[in-house]
Amino acid sequence: MTASLSRTLNAIGLLAVCLVLLVAFVDQIAFGDLPCPLCLLQRAGFVGVAFGLALNVKFGPRPSHYAIVILSAFCGGLISGRQTLLHIVPGTGTYGDALLGLHFYSWALVLFCVIILGCGLMLLFDQQFAGDNRPLGARAATFGLAMVVLGFLLAFGNGASTVLECGGGLCPDNPTSYQLFQKGP
16 A cells, blocks of 8 residues: 555545534534533544544654554543443433434444554555655645645534533533523623
8 A cells, every 4th residue: 555545545534534523513503412521522532533644644644643543543432432331221311312323422432443443454554654755646635635624624613612512611411502602690
């Protein structure tokens, strides 16, 4: 696998992570389904994954970039696994709406596992690290840069909405409104 192909595959992975963040963000904005603290931490895990993938796209593939992706996905997987276990017992209720039969935290657990598996497979191809410094084609570079920008915008948007929701303090367990928009005493 060449460095160019690796960058393209990382850009496609970054697109997939951006779609995950976008779906969660649209669900929050359009349907008023505010994320709980564990949901916010899972989004942070996806942002960490996006950061590692963006490093691979922008600066070329490196094992350290894949390590960022794997560690972020591992942390996100632990958090989503905890939330899944909190709601797996019948009668304990769920948090949020289901998408294609699974709740977002269950999807997050599956996706974090897929991300770890995908990075493990990518690390099997040593040739991508051989220092192929040839410039990327214009279409590949444009697509990769667009994914990096989209990832940055989604990370910024999710961060800003978290500040609005939590108001600079602890986030409520079951948020019903944005604390920064509430009138004080």
